[in-house]
Amino acid sequence: MSFVEFKNIQKSFGDQKILQKIDLEISKGEFLVLVGPSGCGKSTLLRILAGLETPTEGDILVNGKSVLSKEPKDRDLAMVFQNYALYPHLNVFENLAFGLRLRQVSESEIQARVKETAEILQIQNLLERKPKALSGGQRQRVALGRALVRKTSILLFDEPLSNLDANLRNQMRYEIKRLHQLTKSTIIYVTHDQVEATTLGDRIAVLNKGHIEQVDSAHNIYEKPANTFVASFIGLPEMNFLPGDLVGRPGASVGIRPENISISAEPRSGALEAQFDVCEYLGANYLIYAQLQGQAIRLLSPHPPKTATGGKFFVSIPLEKSIFFDKVSGHLL
Amino acid sequence: MRQLKKILSLLTLTLFSLFAVFPIYVVLSTSFRGDNAFQSTSLEFWTKTSSISNYFSLFTSTDFLTWMRNSLWVSAAVTLIGVGFAIGAGYSLSRFPIRGKKTGLLILMTTQMFPCTMLLLPFYIVLSHLQLINSFWGLLIIYSATSLPFCIWQLKGFFDTIPKELEEAARLDGCSHFQVLYKVILPVSLPALAITSLFNFMTAWTEYAIAAVVLQDPQLYTLSIGLKTFQSSLATQWGLYAAAAIIVSVPVVILFMSLSKFLVSGLTMGSVKG
Amino acid sequence: MRILLFLSLLLFTQSLMAENQVSIQIWHQMMYSHREVLREVVQKFETEHPEYKINLVYKETEELRSAFQAAALGGSGPDLIYGPSDQVGPFATMGIIRPLDDLFSKEDLDQFDPLSLVRFQDRLYMRGDMVGNHLALLYNKNLVSKPPATTDELISLGKKIAQEKTADGKPKVYGLAWHMMEPFFFVPWVAGFGEAFTNENAEPHLDSSSTRQAFQFMKDLKESGITPKECDYEMANALFKEGKTAMIINGDWSWGDYQKAGVDFGIARIPQVSATGKWPAPLVATKGYSINVHVSPEKLPQVVLLLRYLMSEASQLEFTEKVSSLPSNLNARRSDLVQKNELLQASSDLMSVGQAMPVAPELRAIWDALRPQYQAVMGGTQTAEKAAELAQKNALEQIHVMNEIEKPTSQALIVKFIFGLLGLVLLVLVLRKLPLIWSELMGPYRFAYWIMLPAFLSLIAVVIYPFGYNIALSFSNLSLKTFQDWQIIGFQNYIRIATDPVFYSVLGKTILWTILNLIFHVGLGVFLGVIIDQTLPAKKWFRLLLIIPWAVPQYITALTWRGMFNQEYGAINLVIQKYLHLSPIQWLTRPLEAFGACLLTNIWLGFPFMMIVTLGGLQSIPKELYEAAEVDGATAWQKFRKITWPLLQPVLIPATTLGAIWTFNNLNVVWLVSNGGEPSDQTHILVSYVYKAAFNLYRYSQSAALSMIIFLILVVGSFLFLKKNEPSSGGPT
CATH class of the missing domain: 1.10.287 (Helix Hairpins)
Known part of the structure; x- marks a missing residue:
């Protein structure tokens, strides 16, 4: 049974359509990631659920009941913002306690809950500080704490990690995952980063230009992208698209992930000749840029081709690992 | 080279500081002299005839304390009302899709361009219709309203710089619109509020022309009109005047100085980021 | 919280109104010493009539006039208004004071000096309590044994006294001092050269040989070296009190003060003009009370009761005793206090050569036409011939405008x-x-x-709402004569302004004024801001000191600067002479210098604002930019030119716009420093010009139109300015 349900949500600002006909169901305790390029409307969708925007059309049900007429504060949800939005005039303790005080929670309860949350997030020693005196990572933890402390059934994350550096981001990603397992809340998480999307989400909804392109588990999205957009958006380095003629499927577009292409110095059966361009060392393997019959391709290989720029080598494209799309519509065949 | 530059700039600043305080020095030194000492060829601060008797008689033989009390009253009330109103309008204009917002803001700015002295006669007529002549109310209304446009612009500019997410977070945390304003926006806007209050206070504390028309009962006089009574067309009590001027200026100067840090950030915040 | 405030204020105003007494308000313009006596007299009245409560409100003469006009137009104002007789004309014309003929019997009035009963168009409008107000030559008995009888004697005596010089070349004691800015001190001399300055119908008679000669004589007298080079009332007064001038021409109102100050002085007629053998004729006037036309019939008897008390022998003698005024009550005149008072006896002698002060409203036009010419002659920027001619011409024009009902x-x-x-x-x-x-x-x-x-x-x-009201006025004929019943007339006011060359010259001055001020404000502000920003250790202190001009109330500093600009005693010239060894500058009597004085004052007032704005703007400039420029080898000037200045634009442009508006409309500084446009109305900017037209010359509708024009100029100007700078600014558009 779905816990949160978006029904035919549409939103436009003036003539500009931000969201068109969004239908989406999320079950209780699920971790759903909304991912897509910037401007695709993912944040707007989140904010509509939070009550910070009103949809032009459509309805949102939580637990079977429409919440559109409710004030944000009455929707039983909390949100973590990209820029943290900590109250600069309050110290960390008061930042966490703010929502509880407004809800007339008793002082002892507040003490207990703030303490508990602070322990989970390991920010006990920061409680007396003002946000100004915190580092980026610490602020992020406090923002997380402020959302957690209210123990709402829904948690919303709006690109919470995009202001952090790479190391911190990895660590926080891990913590968010851990928190989800701890609290069992329903989480809706907006990001433009596909790594966050695939690592965090139980399910991923890929948005583009106000549409949902595909909703599925990370694995399914990776293996069976619904269309060329999803295929190229998810997966790093990006999937290669080759004309179907190359592999004897005219009229189709062939998608092949870089790690599935193998290389050799000598021609093999079914192998195609390619010109080497440049190569990047990634540690586990090499990312090779090359030209295949006038088309740029990327491929991953445990060793670099033994040739100089412009030199020849051979690539094999295994058909069983290729995905075929309609050349015109871009849909999966 | 670097040292020379530093000395040069210190020198320049000292020179200009002297320029800035010199008139104050003159008033201060006059306040210790007799009535006619404004006309004197000495530049000395303390002369043989100097004394603090002007200050003494200011408090004992004039209504100075009454004026002071009235001015404090009026200024405090104007500050509260004016800033209160400006907060409401500034916040709405900064945050909500108010109808006719752009036009409204333009009109607000253009009100600054009308020579205020010409409004005296209409003011008087409005106030006498409202039976507010000779009462602090009339003064309060006019002062707060005339300083409103500037205050609204000022506060709107500052509110614009506060991230929207802060309010959204507060609303999710459980604030009503009013609580957002009261518990989050206002505490965060303290520098701008301080500056706006200061300007309101200053206007009310120093305004003369309107007060002279509205207040007719000497018991209601504010400092600026009171001071003016020392100064008659053919015989000014310069000593008393100077002493009173010093006492009137001290609070504003202190306020100004203590808020000068905010002044730097508060005045420009809006325009830098707005 | 705010509700509490509301309630307490309400209670406060209520309690003021709830007094169960007869409350009578008097507005007056009495000088300090007279005020004290009035208070005593009124207190006595209150003890005799405990149900009465008398409120005394002091206002300076000009303000008394404009405030009373505004109040009466709004249907309120004081019950009694006290002032010089020349305000009767305008007030009576406007219909804001009531005729008194029906309130006092002929027997009543017969007991008073006819000079004190001020009539206008054959009706009694004012009852004077003292007669005089006339000028005389006062001499310090320690310095002058026998007062000069003729002008030749005056000059030779003066020269003798002024012989002894101080180290800086000024006379130790001047021969003579008087108020050189006010035509009231000039017109007695016109009579001394033969003719009166008005004809029988109170029309100006200024383009006469007498006026020309009198102008020339004044100028020569000033240049004879026996007087200060620049002298207004304050200064003459101070010099005489301190014994630094042997003689002064001053009115009877000052005598009490000099006695109190312990000056041993004598009184004589203003010396006979040697060239003609005639006595200069000081204007003799009265000061007295008029009744507001809005006093209700029920209250009228109570007001009359008070007025009778003020006119009584006892009350008048109180004044005579304390401030040596000549009572209007003839019984009082016969008392020993008057009979044995040397001063008052002298006064009678002086009055015998005096001329009565005309009360018609036209007199004001005459003063206004004479004042600038008198000042121009004394300042050396106008010849006597031209001055007399222009005074007559302008007076006639102003009278025409005043009396014209469009x-x-x-x-x-x-x-x-x-x-x-x-x-x-x-x-x-x-x-x-x-x-x-x-x-x-x-x-x-x-x-x-x-x-x-x-x-x-x-x-x-x-x-x-007031703005709309002002628009309506700008199309109306509201002036002295149509005060109570003005109507919309059309575009005449606008047309008149548009075709008036004076408007364009004042507009030009205003623009120059604004531009010069802004150049200095922004220049100094940015300069000091940048320097302060670099001097870290003392940064805070300099900021505090340099902010002072902004913090002190403007009306205080403006008056202070005016004092500092005095040619001989002003601190500025003292510094110029003592430390720079230059010759003193005539700041306030020459148009260019006076403009400069206003400018200097306003620069002083305005630079801190721009400095603070600059400091704020500097905070938002990233330090990396300067480091990058340093690496690129930029000089300090290049760094300023290429980084600081352009990046300050976003804050400076809105601030400059605001500054321009404030400067354009800055009445305070120009009005107070130049004392309402002195010399000769040459220092006006548009707002002060409007102010003067409205409140001094009764041209309300025209000044309403002018203020609309100012408004339009500013709106168009600032939007063009902002538009031009829009791409680089985030300013308020």
Whole structure:
């Protein structure tokens, strides 16, 4: 049974359509990631659920009941913002306690809950500080704490990690995952980063230009992208698209992930000749840029081709690992 | 080279500081002299005839304390009302899709361009219709309203710089619109509020022309009109005047100085980021 | 919290109104010493009549006039108004004081000096309590044994006294001092050269040989070296009190003060003009009380009771005793206090050569025409011939304008039609928007609309409504004669302004004034801001010191600067002489210098604002930019030119716009420093010109039109300025 349900949500600002006909169901305790390029409307969708925007059309049900007429504060949800939005005039303790005080929670309860949350997030020693005196990572933890402390059934994350550096981001990603397992809340998480999307989400909804392109588990999205957009958006380095003629499927577009292409110095059966361009060392393997019959391709290989720029080598494209799309519509065949 | 530059700039600043305080020095030194000492060829601060008797008689033989009390009253009330109103309008204009917002803001700015002295006669007529002549109310209304446009612009500019997410977070945390304003926006806007209050206070504390028309009962006089009574067309009590001027200026100067840090950030915040 | 305040204020005003007494208000312009006596007299009255409460309100003469006009127009004001007899003309013409003929019997009035009963157009409007106000030559008995009888004697005596010089070349003691800015001190001399300055019908008679000679004589007298080089009333007064001038020409009102100050002085006629053998004729006037036309019939007897008390022998003698005034009550005149008073006896002698002060409103036009010419002659910028000619011409013109009641023309219809149409359109718009407004007030953003409402309403009441009223006035004929019943007449006011060359010259000056001020404000502000920003250790202290000009109330500093600009005693010239060894500058008597004085004052007042704005702007400039420039080898000037200056634009442009508006409309500085446009109305900028036209010359409708023009100029100007700078600014557009 779905816990949160978006029904035919549409939103436009003036003539500009931000969201068109969004239908989406999320079950209780699920971790759903909304991912897509910037401007695709993912944040707007989140904010509509939070009550910070009103949809032009459509309805949102939580637990079977429409919440559109409710004030944000009455929707039983909390949100973590990209820029943290900590109250600069309050110290960390008061930042966490703010929502509880407004809800007339008793002082002892507040003490207990703030303490508990602070322990989970390991920010006990920061409680007396003002946000100004915190580092980026610490602020992020406090923002997380402020959302957690209210123990709402829904948690919303709006690109919470995009202001952090790479190391911190990895660590926080891990913590968010851990928190989800701890609290069992329903989480809706907006990001433009596909790594966050695939690592965090139980399910991923890929948005583009106000549409949902595909909703599925990370694995399914990776293996069976619904269309060329999803295929190229998810997966790093990006999937290669080759004309179907190359592999004897005219009229189709062939998608092949870089790690599935193998290389050799000598021609093999079914192998195609390619010109080497440049190569990047990634540690586990090499990312090779090359030209295949006038088309740029990327491929991953445990060793670099033994040739100089412009030199020849051979690539094999295994058909069983290729995905075929309609050349015109871009849909999966 | 670097040292020379530093000395040069210190020198320049000292020179200009002297320029800035010199008139104050003159008033201060006059306040210790007799009535006619404004006309004197000495530049000395303390002369043989100097004394603090002007200050003494200011408090004992004039209504100075009454004026002071009235001015404090009026200024405090104007500050509260004016800033209160400006907060409401500034916040709405900064945050909500108010109808006719752009036009409204333009009109607000253009009100600054009308020579205020010409409004005296209409003011008087409005106030006498409202039976507010000779009462602090009339003064309060006019002062707060005339300083409103500037205050609204000022506060709107500052509110614009506060991230929207802060309010959204507060609303999710459980604030009503009013609580957002009261518990989050206002505490965060303290520098701008301080500056706006200061300007309101200053206007009310120093305004003369309107007060002279509205207040007719000497018991209601504010400092600026009171001071003016020392100064008659053919015989000014310069000593008393100077002493009173010093006492009137001290609070504003202190306020100004203590808020000068905010002044730097508060005045420009809006325009830098707005 | 705010409700509490509201309540307490309400209670406060209530308690003031709830007094169960007869409350009578008097507005007066008595000088300090006279004020004290009046207070005593009134207190006595209150003890005799405990149910009475008398409020005394002091206002400076000019303000008394304008405030009373405004108050009476609004249907209120004091019950009694006390002032010089020449205010009777204007007030009576406006119909804001009532005739007194029916209140006092002939027997009553016979007991008073006829000079004290001020009539205008054959009706009694003012009852004077003292007669005099006339000028005389006062001499310090320690310095002058026998007063000069003729002008030749005056000059030779003066030269003898002024012989002894101080180290800086000034006379130790001057021969003579008088108020060199006010024509009241000049007109007695015109009579000394033969003719009166008005004819029998109180019309100006200024382009006469007497006026020319008198002008020339004044100028020569000033240049004979026996007087200070620049002298206003304050200074003459101070010099005489301190014994630094042997003689002074001053009025009877000052005598009490000099006695109190312990000056041993004698009184004599202003010396006979040697060239003609005639005595200069000081103006003899009265000061007294008039009754506001709005005093209700019930209250009238109570007011009359008070007035009778003030006119009584006892009250008048009180003044005579304390401030040596000559009572108007003939019984009082016969008392020993008057008979044995040397001063008052001298006074009678002086009055015998005096001339009565005309009370017609036209007199004001004569003063206003004479004043600039007198100042120009004394300042050396005008010849006596030209001055006399211009004074006559201007006086006639001003009288013409004052007395002209402009009739509505066909344009009035057009104006009314446009007003009507606009009103209708507005009404329709509002009515049509009403449901919308209502729905917004109830809609999703109701919170925003409601909290905006108080500001919105108060702005409409206090700013928008008066503004509309002013627009209506600008098309009307409101002036002295139409004070109570003005009407819309058409575009005449605008046309007159547009075709008046004076308007363009004042506009030019205003623009120059604004530009010069802004150059200095921004230049100094940015310069000091940048320097302060670099001197870290003392940064805070300099900022505190340099902010002072902004913090001190303007009316205080403006007057202080005026004092500092005095040619001989002003601190500025003292510094110039002592430390720079230059010759003193005539700051306040020459147009260019006076303009410079106003400019200097306003620069002083305005630079801190720009400095603070600069400091704020500097905070937002990233330090990396300077480091990058340093690496690129930029000089300090290049860094300023290429980084600081352009990046300051976003803050400086809005601030400059605001500064330009403030400067353009800065009445305080120009009005107070140049004392209302002195010398010769040469230092006016548009606002002071408007102010003067409205409140000194009764041309309300014309100044309303002028203020509309100022408004339009500023609106257009600032929007052009902002538009031009828009791409680089985030300013308020």
